[in-house]
Amino acid sequence: xxxxxxxxxxxxxxxxxxxxxxxxxxxxxxxxxxxxxxxxxxxxxxxxxxxxxxxxxxxxxxxxxxxxxxxxxxxxxxxxxxxxxxxxxxxxxxxxxxxxxxxxxxxxxxxxxxxxxxxxxxxxxxxxxxxxxxxxxxxxxxxxxxxxxxxxxxxxxxxxxxxxxxxxxxxxxxxxxxxxxxxxxxxxxxxxxxxxxxxxxxxxxxxxxxxxxxxxxxxxxxxxxxxxxxxxxxxxxxxxxxxxxxxxxxxxxxxxxxxxxxxxxxxxxxxxxxxxxxxxxxxxxxxxxxxxxxxxxxxxxxxxxxxxxxxxxxxxxxxxxxxxxxxxxxxxxxxxxxxxxxxxxxxxxxxxxxxxxxxxxxxxxxxxxxxxxxxxxxxxxxxxxxxxxxxxxxxxxxxxxxxxxxxxxxxxxxxxx
Amino acid sequence: xxxxxxxxxxxxxxxxxxxxxxxxxxxxxxxxxxxxxxxxxxxxxxxxxxxxxxxxxxxxxxxxxxxxxxxxxxxxxxxxxxxxxxxxxxxxxxxxxxxxxxxxxxxxx
Numbered sequence: 176x177x178x179x180x181x182x183x184x185x186x187x188x189x190x191x192x193x194x195x196x197x198x199x200x201x202x203x204x205x206x207x208x209x210x211x212x213x214x215x216x217x218x219x220x221x222x223x224x225x226x227x228x229x230x231x232x233x234x235x236x237x238x239x240x241x242x243x244x245x246x247x248x249x250x251x252x253x254x255x256x257x258x259x260x261x262x263x264x265x266x267x268x269x270x271x272x273x274x275x276x277x278x279x280x281x282x283x284x285x286x287x288x289x290x291x292x293x294x295x296x297x298x299x300x301x302x303x304x305x306x307x308x309x310x311x312x313x314x315x316x317x318x319x320x321x322x323x324x325x326x327x328x329x330x331x332x333x334x335x336x337x338x339x340x341x342x343x344x345x346x347x348x349x350x351x352x353x354x355x356x357x358x359x360x361x362x363x364x365x366x367x368x369x370x371x372x373x374x375x376x377x378x379x380x381x382x383x384x385x386x387x388x389x390x391x392x393x394x395x396x397x398x399x400x401x402x403x404x405x406x407x408x409x410x411x412x413x414x415x416x417x418x419x420x421x422x423x424x425x426x427x428x429x430x431x432x433x434x435x436x437x438x439x440x441x442x443x444x445x446x447x448x449x450x451x452x453x454x455x456x457x458x459x460x461x462x463x464x465x466x467x468x469x470x471x472x473x474x475x476x477x478x479x480x481x482x483x484x485x486x487x488x489x490x491x492x493x494x495x496x497x498x499x500x501x502x503x504x505x506x507x508x509x510x511x512x513x514x515x516x517x518x519x520x521x522x523x524x525x526x527x528x529x530x531x532x533x534x535x536x537x538x539x540x541x542x543x544x545x546x547x548x549x550x551x552x553x554x555x556x557x558x559x560x561x562x563x564x565x566x567x568x569x570x571x572x573x574x575x576x577x578x579x580x581x582x583x584x585x586x587x588x589x590x591x592x
Numbered sequence: 593x594x595x596x597x598x599x600x601x602x603x604x605x606x607x608x609x610x611x612x613x614x615x616x617x618x619x620x621x622x623x624x625x626x627x628x629x630x631x632x633x634x635x636x637x638x639x640x641x642x643x644x645x646x647x648x649x650x651x652x653x654x655x656x657x658x659x660x661x662x663x664x665x666x667x668x669x670x671x672x673x674x675x676x677x678x679x680x681x682x683x684x685x686x687x688x689x690x691x692x693x694x695x696x697x698x699x700x701x
Contacts, residue, residue: 415639426635428614429664474594474612477641477665483593484608517635573635574627589637590614 178282197362198242198369203376203398207235209556210394210403212381212417213410214238216247216542217534219364220549221409221556226371228550229557234373237396239380243361246411246511249479250542251434251456251468253447255292255352256317259308262567262580263520264315269564270547271317271351277546283363285355286461292352292447293322293330297341305347312349320348330446334497341452341495352447354458360545384420384531391421391530407532407556412477412512414535421528425535426517426573428589430471431510432539433481435489437503439463453492465503467493471513471539473590481510513539517573519592520580523552523561524570532556533570538592594667596648599674600656613647616659617679617698641665643688643695645680648672661688
């Protein structure tokens with residue numbers, strides 16, 4: 176069914192009985208051309224673009240849980256292209272362009288809202304750094320506007336401008352930045368892939384990767400063996416365990432990142448606000464809840480929940496930035512498992528095994544990358560060559576030291592991002 | 593909330609008193625080693641879901657580094673021990689075996 180206003184109109188008069196499940200629940204076949212390990216945002220978008228851009232449809236997406244159960248359903252929904260380093264810059268720029276056409280492409284409302292993103296700065300040195308970043312964004316063809324203190328006040332009158340430790344000097348506004356409905360992104364891509372013939376197989380955990388003579392031949396799963404000509408790993412926080420099945424170690428540590436949402440409120444925060452010095456960022460969902468998050472717990476974890484010290488830190492940062500938030504009640508908090516790479520940039524590449532591909536290392540930036548990651552990964556799997564926008568996301572950059580992309584400038588080693 | 597006991601000064605404290613320092617028992621490779629060995633030392637990690645050995649520092653205490661055995665899935669701390677060793681002591685291994693029979697981590701089991 177193609178969604179449009181007429182369908183809504185028709186269903187309103189026929190008791191809403193015509194809506195059908197938007198993807199099938201197929202039994203796994205014995206053999207596929209391509210098996211994707213992981214049915215998260217990146218896996219689903221990869222399947223979608225393999226079908227749409229490359230005409231490949233004999234594909235299975237194997238998901239351990241259910242569609243939308245991983246990080247695609249537990250993030251803070253921010254979409255932006257304010258990257259700085261060559262490699263990241265063109266990739267996220269491409270991703271934002273795909274976001275802008277995503278709803279008509281998928282025929283699915285992902286509630287993409289370009290409400291503007293403001294990164295605050297608190298010193299002259301930080302202003303210089305943001306001027307440089309803004310120029311890099313403009314040179315890439317994206318948008319950036321430097322706001323002074325009064326400029327920020329026009330957008331965000333409610334923040335504390337005269338905090339003793341972090342007085343607000345100004346902000347870098349990225350007007351095309353914003354948010355999207357995270358679950359809808361998963362559902363939209365799942366529906367699009369399914370309509371083109373991709374099998375989405377849920378509750379199917381991969382337990383082994385079959386390799387013979389240096390070539391991948393299939394996977395073992397909790398629902399039986401599946402043969403495949405190509406196998407693509409895209410398992411985010413679980414990348415380490417999946418890669419271990421192929422005898423690989425990855426330059427990845429898995430950490431928990433927490434996020435929070437308050438009870439629904441009337442419209443109060445119009446933008447995405449990022450308070451880097453407090454490791455704090457916030458936006459308001461269309462349902463009214465204030466959605467915000469902070470920093471990692473900083474020790475490796477596979478528990479999809481965080482510990483209390485970081486919760487306290489995030490609440491303190493929130494109160495520092497916008498004292499009015501103290502009146503809001505936190506409804507719930509949750510944690511997602513981040514695949515942290517040493518330089519804070521992702522990996523989309525072949526592996527030493529013929530026909531086996533790897534896509535991981537998204538750190539805490541995976542959501543906004545969903546369209547371009549799938550696009551580039553599909554291109555790599557289909558053609559064997561890296562896509563231009565993701566050519567620098569090489570696995571071997573840690574062996575050679577060439578092309579390491581430390582966007583934050585904190586140093587290219589674990590535990591610094 | 594993790595509770596860790598510093599084996600250097602004997603103080604037990606909450607995780608806010610300590611700072612995590614990543615994977616323990618790394619074999620160090622320096623100048624003259626192969627690219628793969630050097631990469632392995634700098635970047636490649638076990639990243640297990642389950643039993644993990646890692647470095648911690650008692651930052652708001654004696655300031656010393658030490659090692660801990662912890663489960664990354666349940667966040668249970670099995671025990672801590674001094675850093676002047678190349679493998680976990682037998683009593684720590686026994687404690688882990690009692691709770692996670694059949695565990696292994698790199699060459700240890």
